[in-house]
Amino acid sequence: MNLYDAYKEPGESTMDELRKLDERLKLLQKRFAASKTGNVKDSLLTPENLKSTIGLLRTINPGEKNMVRTLETLIPLAGESDEALSHLDSKKASTAHHRKPVCTPFTKQLKCKLPQNRLI
Amino acid sequence: MSFSNLPAVGNYTYPTAVSPDTGKSIPQTKPLRTICNDYKSLFRNQYTAIANKLLQELNGILGLTGGNALSVSMNDTTFNVTMPTTWPNASLGDRVCQEGNKAYKYYLQEVVGDLKTFCEYIEAAGKTFKELGELRGNIDDQAHVLLDKLQCYDQLCGEMVKEFSKHFKYNMDSDTWEEACDAIGSSSPYNLNSQLTGTYTSLDALRKINVTCINSSGPTSKEINTFNELSKLDKLKFIRLYYNLILNNNQPQTVFPDDLKTGYPCLPNEVSTSGTEDTKELGALELFYIGYLIDRDGPINALSSFLEIKTQALRKNISLMMDKIEALNQCLTFINRGLDLLNASQSGGEKKNRIPDAAHVALVLFCDGVVRGLKELTINGKKERYFVLQSSTTTANGYSLTESGKYLLVKADTTGLNALLGTSITGNGNSATSNGCEHRISFVCENSPEANTSDSNVIESSSAYTIYNGFSWTGYFSYGIRDCKNLGTILLANFSSWNSDVVKDWLPKEISVDRVLRDSVLGYNGSWVQSGSVDANMASSWTTAFTNKSEYINTAIESINNDVSTMRTKIDTFDSASSTFRNRAHDTYSGIVGRIGG
Numbered sequence: 219m220n221l222y223d224a225y226k227e228p229g230e231s232t233m234d235e236l237r238k239l240d241e242r243l244k245l246l247q248k249r250f251a252a253s254k255t256g257n258v259k260d261s262l263l264t265p266e267n268l269k270s271t272i273g274l275l276r277t278i279n280p281g282e283k284n285m286v287r288t289l290e291t292l293i294p295l296a297g298e299s300d301e302a303l304s305h306l307d308s309k310k311a312s313t314a315h316h317r318k319p320v321c322t323p324f325t326k327q328l329k330c331k332l333p334q335n336r337l338i
Numbered sequence: 339m340s341f342s343n344l345p346a347v348g349n350y351t352y353p354t355a356v357s358p359d360t361g362k363s364i365p366q367t368k369p370l371r372t373i374c375n376d377y378k379s380l381f382r383n384q385y386t387a388i389a390n391k392l393l394q395e396l397n398g399i400l401g402l403t404g405g406n407a408l409s410v411s412m413n414d415t416t417f418n419v420t421m422p423t424t425w426p427n428a429s430l431g432d433r434v435c436q437e438g439n440k441a442y443k444y445y446l447q448e449v450v451g452d453l454k455t456f457c458e459y460i461e462a463a464g465k466t467f468k469e470l471g472e473l474r475g476n477i478d479d480q481a482h483v484l485l486d487k488l489q490c491y492d493q494l495c496g497e498m499v500k501e502f503s504k505h506f507k508y509n510m511d512s513d514t515w516e517e518a519c520d521a522i523g524s525s526s527p528y529n530l531n532s533q534l535t536g537t538y539t540s541l542d543a544l545r546k547i548n549v550t551c552i553n554s555s556g557p558t559s560k561e562i563n564t565f566n567e568l569s570k571l572d573k574l575k576f577i578r579l580y581y582n583l584i585l586n587n588n589q590p591q592t593v594f595p596d597d598l599k600t601g602y603p604c605l606p607n608e609v610s611t612s613g614t615e616d617t618k619e620l621g622a623l624e625l626f627y628i629g630y631l632i633d634r635d636g637p638i639n640a641l642s643s644f645l646e647i648k649t650q651a652l653r654k655n656i657s658l659m660m661d662k663i664e665a666l667n668q669c670l671t672f673i674n675r676g677l678d679l680l681n682a683s684q685s686g687g688e689k690k691n692r693i694p695d696a697a698h699v700a701l702v703l704f705c706d707g708v709v710r711g712l713k714e715l716t717i718n719g720k721k722e723r724y725f726v727l728q729s730s731t732t733t734a735n736g737y738s739l740t741e742s743g744k745y746l747l748v749k750a751d752t753t754g755l756n757a758l759l760g761t762s763i764t765g766n767g768n769s770a771t772s773n774g775c776e777h778r779i780s781f782v783c784e785n786s787p788e789a790n791t792s793d794s795n796v797i798e799s800s801s802a803y804t805i806y807n808g809f810s811w812t813g814y815f816s817y818g819i820r821d822c823k824n825l826g827t828i829l830l831a832n833f834s835s836w837n838s839d840v841v842k843d844w845l846p847k848e849i850s851v852d853r854v855l856r857d858s859v860l861g862y863n864g865s866w867v868q869s870g871s872v873d874a875n876m877a878s879s880w881t882t883a884f885t886n887k888s889e890y891i892n893t894a895i896e897s898i899n900n901d902v903s904t905m906r907t908k909i910d911t912f913d914s915a916s917s918t919f920r921n922r923a924h925d926t927y928s929g930i931v932g933r934i935g936g
Contacts, residue, residue: 219677219881219885220674220678221670221673221674221677221884221885221888222667222670222671222674224888225670225888225889225891225892226667226670228892228895228896228899229663229666229667229670229895230667232659232663232895232898232899232902233660233663233664235899235902236656236659236660236663236902237660239652239656239902239905239906239909240653240656240657242909242913243649243652243653243656243909244653246645246649246909246912246913247646247649247650247653250642250643250645250646250649251642251646
């Protein structure tokens with residue numbers, strides 16, 4: 219008597235079923251991944267468009283703080299390549315605001331960018 | 339540093355301040371020395387103090403004390419603080435599930451990155467003060483350039499302070515979270531507005547934090563599920579507290595699938611804390627993990643990321659289920675080899691005085707032993723899967739640990755089968771002598787490897803365990819092939835502490851398969867070295883034992899099949915949800931684009 223041949227069938231059919239389920243899940247994963255902004259037509263994601271969106275959101279939906287914050291982090295990336303845009307979930311987005319000290323003489327340009335909200 | 343060389347009189351018009359009331363710049367006309375002293379006071383008394391308070395908080399979160407504690411000072415020396423970017427106690431980090439660890443490191447790196455930058459600004463300001471102090475001669479133009487630098491650092495430091503003080507407050511009147519960024523003025527430079535105050539003794543308490551809320555009738559507090567609304571430091575503190583509660587208080591670390599390497603932190607509907615039962619359902623992801631996904635991918639992608647992770651968790655669980663079935667199927671092949679050799683040994687008259695060692699090993703290790711999932715190890719850069727076997731069992735906290743802390747690892751394929759059971763039909767049975775089969779198994783599993791590892795090499799080691807390969811095994815299995823020096827077929831894992839959490843985390847979970855007790859088999863304790871001691875009844879009893887175990891394995895597979903059905907239902911739900919969700923995601927994005935105006 220060969221025990222393996224006699225008892226292997228249930229295990230093999232369960233394995234087949236699991237493989238099929240895995241295939242379905244793989245497709246689902248692709249669908250969810252395709253829903254991310256990194257995969258949306260990125261010609262729309264220009265810095266100007268994003269700034270306009272932020273302005274509009276602030277006017278018509280001031281409670282949408284998280285969305286605004288996210289869009290703000292996208293601005294420095296918006297001018298970059300498609301490749302960079304497809305990795306919006308990377309560390310780059312989260313650390314985009316880390317700037318090294320600017321050791322050049324004062325420039326008006328820089329001054330414009332900095333929030334003037336602190337009292338000495 | 340002093341500014342004695344700078345003029346104490348005269349007027350410089352310099353935009354040193356912004357009115358907090360009007361938001362407009364107030365041109366100030368002051369002597370240069372006074373302006374410099376204002377800046378110095380600002381960096382020394384406010385920013386350095388705030389940075390140190392933040393570092394002090396970080397020290398508290400990470401448990402850094404004494405010489406390891408982080409601090410910053412504004413002086414003339416080069417700033418040099420080594421910021422940790424991982425768990426200060428590496429062994430603790432090893433015991434945190436990998437996905438939870440990713441979330442922890444994400445926030446740790448963000449906090450550390452920001453604090454390091456903050457400290458660099460302060461250091462740069464310190465250098466600028468030094469340069470100001472060294473100015474000589476006609477200093478007006480040079481001073482102006484340096485003051486411009488200071489103003490720049492001031493603004494950047496101000497941004498950092500804002501980053502760290504930003505959080506959300508719950509408005510009970512409108513049921514919304516509102517962004518709050520409490521001012522850190524000179525009167526309260528140490529107020530970091532932590533919402534994670536008090537002592538948390540359970541995970542449930544941590545999951546419902548008592549936060550101060552906005553209410554028309556005045557501030558009030560409420561217990562509420564929150565993570566994303568916390569400040570940056572509080573988020574890191576939350577995750578650290580979460581794992582401290584688990585690691586220090588033995589609270590269950592529940593992940594789905596039930597594997598610290600692949601599982602996601604979750605709150606399963608049915609929590610499994612034993613070594614024998616798996617967490618059956620995904621349940622809800624932990625709040626901090628959802629928060630991490632939102633921070634990592636951005637709120638706009640949160641739902642996609644969330645569902646993507648859930649789908650990924652189910653796929654990983656499928657992989658674990660497949661491993662279990664593979665383990666059970668391989669178990670069948672090992673039992674089958676035992677039966678084959680038993681039958682072969684009975685086919686010739688002169689062999690009937692033997693029950694083959696292979697049959698004995700199959701009985702002890704596979705029929706009566708603990709059946710676990712497969713353990714994946716990397717040998718020579720290649721991933722291999724192993725049975726984790728033990729010669730005798732002792733139950734500790736339901737994990738069936740061995741008191742020797744030793745486990746035999748046999749490759750779950752034909753090479754492992756041939757190395758462990760071979761093809762020989764001879765054997766000494768279970769005699770009490772050192773040649774007895776079970777005695778030899780026990781010797782290897784319970785007394786070795788220390789005395790027998792001279793020709794072995796170490797596959798993997800940590801402070802908690804060592805995995806040996808190629809130890810002197812042939813001396814104990816003198817019959818048959820047993821080519822254990824054939825790299826990686828049979829290994830031995832030796833734990834320094836047998837009943838530690840490390841062993842429990844390392845061991846694959848048991849698969850519930852009924853045992854066939856070795857004592858129930860006829861002639862198991864018999865001495866078979868005498869000629870003719872194996873009769874038909876005895877051979878039949880062994881055959882029945884192997885057949886029964888195969889039946890029990892089938893029952894275990896049926897049980898896995900039930901779990902597969904539950905999972906299929908969940909996947910059906912996901913499938914239909916995905917279409918709805920895609921439409922919604924598309925609508926959201928279209929809405930944004932529409933607002934832009936094309």
